[in-house]
Amino acid sequence: MKQVLNRIQFSRFLSLTLLLVTQLIAFSSFSQDAAAEAAPVEEPAADLGGDPVNGKQLFNQNCAACHALNRKMTGPALANVETRLSENEGLGKEWLYKWIKNSAGMIASGDAYANKIYNEYNQSAMTAFPTLSNEDIDNILAYTAAPAPTPKVAVAATGGGESTSGGGGVSNEIILGALALVFGLLVVMLFLVNNTLRKIAEANGVQVVKEAAKKRTPIWKAFAQNQFLIFCTVIVFLLGSAYFAYSWMSQIGIDQGYAPVQPIHYSHRIHAGVNKIECQYCHSSARVSKHSGIPSLNVCMNCHKSIYEYKGPAEGPSADDLANGYTNEFYTKEIKKLYKAVGWDEQNQQYTGDSQPVEWVRIHNLPDFAYFNHSQHVSVGKIECQTCHGPVEEMEIIYQYSPLTMGWCINCHRETEVQVADNEYYSKIHEELSKKYGVEKLTAAQMGGLECGKCHY
Numbered sequence: 003m004k005q006v007l008n009r010i011q012f013s014r015f016l017s018l019t020l021l022l023v024t025q026l027i028a029f030s031s032f033s034q035d036a037a038a039e040a041a042p043v044e045e046p047a048a049d050l051g052g053d054p055v056n057g058k059q060l061f062n063q064n065c066a067a068c069h070a071l072n073r074k075m076t077g078p079a080l081a082n083v084e085t086r087l088s089e090n091e092g093l094g095k096e097w098l099y100k101w102i103k104n105s106a107g108m109i110a111s112g113d114a115y116a117n118k119i120y121n122e123y124n125q126s127a128m129t130a131f132p133t134l135s136n137e138d139i140d141n142i143l144a145y146t147a148a149p150a151p152t153p154k155v156a157v158a159a160t161g162g163g164e165s166t167s168g169g170g171g172v173s174n175e176i177i178l179g180a181l182a183l184v185f186g187l188l189v190v191m192l193f194l195v196n197n198t199l200r201k202i203a204e205a206n207g208v209q210v211v212k213e214a215a216k217k218r219t220p221i222w223k224a225f226a227q228n229q230f231l232i233f234c235t236v237i238v239f240l241l242g243s244a245y246f247a248y249s250w251m252s253q254i255g256i257d258q259g260y261a262p263v264q265p266i267h268y269s270h271r272i273h274a275g276v277n278k279i280e281c282q283y284c285h286s287s288a289r290v291s292k293h294s295g296i297p298s299l300n301v302c303m304n305c306h307k308s309i310y311e312y313k314g315p316a317e318g319p320s321a322d323d324l325a326n327g328y329t330n331e332f333y334t335k336e337i338k339k340l341y342k343a344v345g346w347d348e349q350n351q352q353y354t355g356d357s358q359p360v361e362w363v364r365i366h367n368l369p370d371f372a373y374f375n376h377s378q379h380v381s382v383g384k385i386e387c388q389t390c391h392g393p394v395e396e397m398e399i400i401y402q403y404s405p406l407t408m409g410w411c412i413n414c415h416r417e418t419e420v421q422v423a424d425n426e427y428y429s430k431i432h433e434e435l436s437k438k439y440g441v442e443k444l445t446a447a448q449m450g451g452l453e454c455g456k457c458h459y
Contacts, residue, residue, distance in 0.1 A: 057145030261401035262363040275395035415446035
């Protein structure tokens with residue numbers, strides 16, 4: 003009996019130890035979080051002679067189309083332009099004021115440095131900005147002279163090291179070790195409690211006997227002896243097999259959801275969604291041709307001569323983008339692939355002639371025996387691209403949105419109302435149908451859109 007009491011006391015000791023360790027872990031985690039939240043973020047102040055924040059907005063509105071900070075584009079790089087002109091050419095702000103407001107006038111006046119720049123950049127005068135005040139120009143110069151912002155990294159404890167919050171928190175190794183100790187103590191405590199209860203029962207004359215397991219008939223044997231159950235199982239198996247075989251064969255040639263990896267990553271979400279670029283700006287042949295066509299790379303270069311890197315939204319990439327690896331650096335790397343394919347020299351802003359074909363992977367592909375004309379649907383039918391291709395403005399990676407089956411096309415011909423108003427192509431047809439059948443709403447099916455020869459010839 004004395005041994006039983008000792009075991010009970012030891013179990014109480016383990017319980018108290020478990021409680022203390024748990025409180026220690028909770029306190030440590032709280033101190034880490036509090037220290038991380040209280041860590042101040044300091045930014046050095048600098049007198050740049052203007053407001054760089056306002057200057058950045060003015061720069062993006064007026065200068066970014068031709069200039070970048072740290073690289074040559076249509077015009078020269080503008081990082082620290084005021085300092086460089088002062089040190090190398092002996093020119094001050096007054097010269098910059100005159101140049102920005104009336105560059106052509108300065109060239110005509112015979113200014114030496116103005117003509118040097120004019121001749122260096124293929125005798126192309128800079129656009130004049132007479133509406134910019136001296137204060138606006140000061141703000142732009144302050145932005146070009148401002149140091150690159152240092153990214154703010156959230157302070158948090160990671161799985162492999164100590165907290166960097168400066169609050170003296172406990173390392174993760176200690177926390178994990180304490181948790182392992184807690185679980186170990188819990189296992190020992192449960193084992194001792196079980197032994198203690200058995201001892202108490204035996205001390206009071208109670209005999210603990212394990213119940214002998216009853217001998218049961220094996221499931222497979224009971225199933226084999228039931229003929230009705232076997233018959234029902236065979237019927238269900240045959241019907242299920244026929245259903246799955248029919249479903250599988252019905253999906254042959256249907257590539258709904260197909261999203262292949264392309265040689266150059268192109269985000270429809272950024273181009274069509276964020277930047278609101280019309281689908282037919284790139285797929286211009288959809289208006290006049292059977293095919294929508296793959297845009298040539300020179301269409302891409304209409305914009306990407308100046309857009310050489312992706313800066314992303316002001317608030318930074320979203321959590322989903324970071325999880326998928328869609329960072330600013332990722333998109334910039336894809337732009338470099340475009341330059342390599344088209345043979346564009348970034349430094350000298352000219353084509354080298356060394357181009358490479360891009361092997362795009364086709365996504366939407368109808369069978370050869372099915373006829374489909376884009377211009378008939380886009381220009382005449384005035385059907386939006388999203389009707390068949392889905393919300394492309396939300397797709398990071400384009401995929402086949404619709405099944406493109408015959409039944410899907412027929413249902414569209416039956417249900418979609420043709421836009422008759424201000425559409426000369428259908429005005430005569432609608433007039434004749436209205437006279438003969440009293441049709442008010444016109445569909446493709448009523449004009450013979452269900453005839454086999456319309457799509458199969």
